[in-house]
Structure formats: C-alpha cells, structure tokens
Amino acid sequence: MDSAELLNLLGNANRRRILKLLAHKPCYVTEISEYIGVSPKAVIDHLQKLEDAGLIDSRTDDQRRKYFSIARNLRLEVRVSPYEFGTKSAYPANPEFEMPSCRHLSIDVGEEGAGNFHDLARELEHLQQLENELSLAQRWVQARLTDVRDRIDSGFENGDGRLYAELVSGLANGIDTVPALAREIEAPPEIVEEALHRLEDDEVVERTDDGWEIV
Amino acid sequence: MDSAELLNLLGNANRRRILKLLAHKPCYVTEISEYIGVSPKAVIDHLQKLEDAGLIDSRTDDQRRKYFSIARNLRLEVRVSPYEFGTKSAYPANPEFEMPSCRHLSIDVGEEGAGNFHDLARELEHLQQLENELSLAQRWVQARLTDVRDRIDSGFENGDGRLYAELVSGLANGIDTVPALAREIEAPPEIVEEALHRLEDDEVVERTDDGWEIV
Structure with a gap:
C-alpha cells in the first residue's frame, strides 16, 4: 500500500476511530x-x-462471530516544509529484522531480557523512550534541513537557489543522472544539465562514469 | 493544529498535489x-x-499577483500495529532549536560549515542521510515494540495480556495515577487498580507517593 492510499483511508475520522478501537x-x-x-x-x-x-483482518470464533483486528505493523511519515512535501510509508518488517549499522547514528539497544514479565516491562519502557528520542531527533533534523535550504536559496537571485538545493538533495539521495534528476524535480533536462555545470564550476559536484555526485 | 485536522486535510489527493507543487x-x-x-x-x-x-500563507507581488507558499515546518507520524494506532504531529521549531541530549541515542551531528555553497551542500547530504537512518531506526523500534507486546500478551490467558501491556506502556510514558491510566486505556478505574496490584505482586510496578512506577 502506498502513502497516498493510506492517507485517503486515514482521512476519514470514523475509520481512525475504528483503528483506535481495534488497537485496544x-x-x-x-x-x-x-x-x-x-x-x-x-x-x-x-x-x-x-x-x-x-490494514485489518478477521477471524471467526467458535460461536461463528467474526472478530476484526489490526493485521500488521505500518508506519507513515509526512514532512511539510517550505521546501518539501514528502510522504513515506513503510512496514517495520518482522521482529527478527536486525538494526543495520548506521553512519551517523548510534543507539543503545539494551539487553534483550530473559523473557520474564519484569524484563519485558523494562524493555517496553526502554523502547518507548527510544521512540520518543528518535522523534525528537527527526524534528531537529527537519529544522536544520530547512535552515540549510534557506541558506542555499538566499545565495542566489530570483529564487534559483531552490533549484540548486533540490538538485543537491536529489544527488544526496542517490539520484545521479540528468534524466532521473529532471524527473525528480520536475524540470526540463536542459535546465538540470545547465545547473549541474554551474555546480561543477563551484566545485560542489563532479561528473562520474555514470552521472554526477557531490564532491 | 492537531493530527486529526491534519489527516482530514491530507486525505484529499488534490490538496496533496497543491502542497507538492508549492514545495517546489x-x-x-x-x-x-x-x-x-x-x-x-x-x-x-x-x-x-x-x-x-x-499550513500555507500568501504574499502579493508588485504586479498585485498573489503567491502562495508553504508556511512552516511540520511533521506527522502515524503508527499502526496490532497494539497501537497512534498519530503525532509536531512543529520542528526554529533552526536555533538545540538537539537535546538523549539517553539511548547518540548522533554524529557534524560540523556546521563556514557557509559557502560547497559546505552547505555537504551538510544537506549529511542531514538527509541522518534522516534516512532515523526512519530506519523508527521502523526497527516499532517492530521490537510489537514483539515485546506480543510476548507480554501471550503470558496471560483470555487476552488479558493486552491490558497489562497497555498499563506498562502508559507508565513508561509517565502516566502514573489510576484515574489517568483509566482514561488513557479507556478501562474502568477498578480494573486498572486490580491490574496494578497484580503487577505489584509480580514486582513489575511499585507504588510511589503520587502514583505508580515501573520497578
């Protein structure tokens, strides 16, 4: 299910109330x-x-009564800023999903408890604190991203800075060819090509065998 | 603006397309x-x-043409799991907002660049990688939270485990009195009181001066 479908579903207050009830x-x-x-x-x-x-499934009990419950884990993020309207939805996978190593982030994951009730309660508490800290960190990153885009934008006249900030964002996300960048930022390829050369002159980007990358 | 209002607004595909355009x-x-x-x-x-x-505001230019743009930073998170339907929206504050110290999380925030274009591009790239890592970490935490709640739930008969898991979650989030917990999990205070005593017998929670806490 993509983010658009999910937002259409969650745009209805009664469906949200049903999900809230089924989570209970x-x-x-x-x-x-x-x-x-x-x-x-x-x-x-x-x-x-x-x-x-x-999002939900059902099972029928011995009295042939049909019970509904939430089927799976799902997470949706929406980011709104003067430079971005982004939605992302993802399935958090199964519990065996290993936390991959991150370049800029380290997490104290704690010991997995022996499995008694007391240990499980402590682990639940620990994970909820971690979740809150991650949310806080995401807010902080979003504020800094907007600040950096503002500063790039203000370095150019006529609002051209937005184009350069978007190109750098695209390259940072691994979108590295002219046609792909043109699709991503919805601009004609000639304009993207011209802007990349300007960025090359400023030693911000360089050409690789397959496309472009940030220096 | 609360999460419900935001979801009602974002539930419309044309409004999402307008925001996408204004971010550009x-x-x-x-x-x-x-x-x-x-x-x-x-x-x-x-x-x-x-x-x-x-979410948006407008300004009128010299030719008296009214331009609309996105007014502010905003972040919305929706979490769906068999045990939770949670929505949270937050404003990422201003760029001076300091990243607070976290107990379980550490972040390599990098150096703030001197402000030339090249440094800004590198910083943008760094922040986007950090944002992706934080999303990944959130998915991992959510999968583990569901796993822990499953394990608590399966330790009890008749689905009572859900009640205990919800109580422990509430306490972990600082909701620590019987009336407040009863409101949070939408259960009668007597049932909450009884469950807390059961948790006390198991040495999972203890009474404090003001309420209850996880041991």
Missing part, C-alpha cells in the same frame, strides 16, 4: 457500531476498505 | 489550476482550507 482489542461489527455510534452498514463499509488495503 | 516553488491560483487540472474555484477552496490551518 479485537471487535465484531455490532460492538464497533455501538462504540462509535455509526450504523452497522457504514461500519461494514469502512471495515471492507481497511481489509482491502490489508 | 511559490505559485499563484491560475498556475496551480493549470498544473493540477482543477478549476480555479476548487483551487481557491483548497487553498483557503490549507491557509486556515496555517
């Missing part, structure tokens, strides 16, 4: 209908949309 | 209308909603 406990249609004060027919319609998107 | 460059109504293929009247309506929410 698995529920059947009548329960949801009573809890959120929406007709069973409308609830079934929302559940169908959420199930089609793979 | 400031635009006036006719430009936006032609670019996204929507009538000027509808564009004005979307712009009004975005402006009311403080």
